[in-house]
Amino acid sequence: MEPAIVLDGVSKKYGDKMAVAQVSARIESGTIVALLGPNGAGKTTAISLMLGLSHPTRGSVRVFGENPIKTSTRKHFGVMLQQVSLPAKVQVRELINLFRSYYERPLGLDALLKMADLEEFARKEAVKLSGGQQRRLQFALAMAGNPDILFLDEPTVGMDVSARRGFWEHLRSSAGQNGRTIILTTHHLDEADAIADRILLMQDGRITADGSVVDIKARAGNRYVSFVAGPNVRQEDVAALPAVDEAEWSGRHVRIRTSQPDDVLRAIIGRELDASHFEISQGQLEDAFISLTKANEHAKGGAYAEQLAATVQN
Numbered sequence: 001m002e003p004a005i006v007l008d009g010v011s012k013k014y015g016d017k018m019a020v021a022q023v024s025a026r027i028e029s030g031t032i033v034a035l036l037g038p039n040g041a042g043k044t045t046a047i048s049l050m051l052g053l054s055h056p057t058r059g060s061v062r063v064f065g066e067n068p069i070k071t072s073t074r075k076h077f078g079v080m081l082q083q084v085s086l087p088a089k090v091q092v093r094e095l096i097n098l099f100r101s102y103y104e105r106p107l108g109l110d111a112l113l114k115m116a117d118l119e120e121f122a123r124k125e126a127v128k129l130s131g132g133q134q135r136r137l138q139f140a141l142a143m144a145g146n147p148d149i150l151f152l153d154e155p156t157v158g159m160d161v162s163a164r165r166g167f168w169e170h171l172r173s174s175a176g177q178n179g180r181t182i183i184l185t186t187h188h189l190d191e192a193d194a195i196a197d198r199i200l201l202m203q204d205g206r207i208t209a210d211g212s213v214v215d216i217k218a219r220a221g222n223r224y225v226s227f228v229a230g231p232n233v234r235q236e237d238v239a240a241l242p243a244v245d246e247a248e249w250s251g252r253h254v255r256i257r258t259s260q261p262d263d264v265l266r267a268i269i270g271r272e273l274d275a276s277h278f279e280i281s282q283g284q285l286e287d288a289f290i291s292l293t294k295a296n297e298h299a300k301g302g303a304y305a306e307q308l309a310a311t312v313q314n
């Protein structure tokens with residue numbers, strides 16, 4: 001089957017800034033791909049290249065085998081970009097119907113309102129919706145043409161927790177249909193963890209890791225031993241355990257990062273530390289993201305750690 005998107009040695013330069021640098025990737029139809037990376041990594045630029053909104057300085061982008069600047073290619077797209085302004089004095093339903101009219105096989109108005117959880121706002125003026133509701137409306141507009149490829153650039157910014165959960169549920173169920181391909185960016189790594197089939201980790205315009213969530217966690221090579229420490233266990237006791245790379249305390253919950261979880265566990269038991277509720281895990285995608293990005297930072301001698309702390313949201 002023809003891949004949905006092929007990037008072949010793609011670079012994009014803005015003045016002296018290499019926003020995307022020699023990126024090659026093949027994205028199969030029907031996959032959900034999360035582009036992750038710190039601010040300025042090149043995620044939005046990569047999406048605008050795939051959309052044909054900007055042109056590569058080098059290399060080529062193909063969508064279903066065609067150049068994405070062609071109208072015939074773009075009809076496959078549904079898009080939710082970061083900054084969008086809505087027209088004044090137009091109702092939600094009117095705007096959705098306007099978008100539906102652009103396509104040959106649009107989804108129904110009621111289905112789109114339901115998908116975006118906007119049924120009760122159908123007759124409301126679009127610009128009078130809250131920020132999170134406007135984001136949901138943009139999702140309905142992106143889905144209006146029943147797209148083969150959906151591009152979502154930080155789709156849940158401004159949504160509250162329940163809207164975010166609902167959004168991903170609708171997305172997961174709609175994504176499974178018709179082999180739809182989804183390319184998304186998010187700084188909520190827990191969301192990428194839950195929904196993406198494939199993660200492309202970007203840094204400095206390059207793809208620095210590519211694989212499933214499980215692959216990415218394995219590649220980061222982290223192991224965590226978590227437990228609840230009894231009242232007499234001191235921070236020094238935990239720090240003195242063997243093979244502890246880092247120990248985080250949250251109340252009495254302790255999480256140790258280590259490459260030798262068995263040694264840590266044996267020592268806790270051997271030293272008769274008062275601990276319970278043990279768990280060994282590979283950690284969250286966020287842990288892998290931070291480790292891999294820091295490793296690249298060390299490799300090039302830059303200073304990403306502070307930026308990462310600021311950009312990764314929980």
Ligand SMILES: Nc1ncnc2c1ncn2[C@@H]1O[C@H](COP(=O)(O)OP(=O)(O)OP(=O)(O)O)[C@@H](O)[C@H]1O
Pocket residue numbers: 014017018019037038039040041042043044045046
């Ligand atoms: N139109 C432009 N002109 C000049 N530089 C640009 C332009 N667009 C992006 N850049 C630069 O290219 C780099 C990559 O930007 P991009 O917006 O693609 O990053 P991003 O990973 O999407 O970041 P964020 O997470 O903050 O949205 C940044 O250094 C940015 O300043």
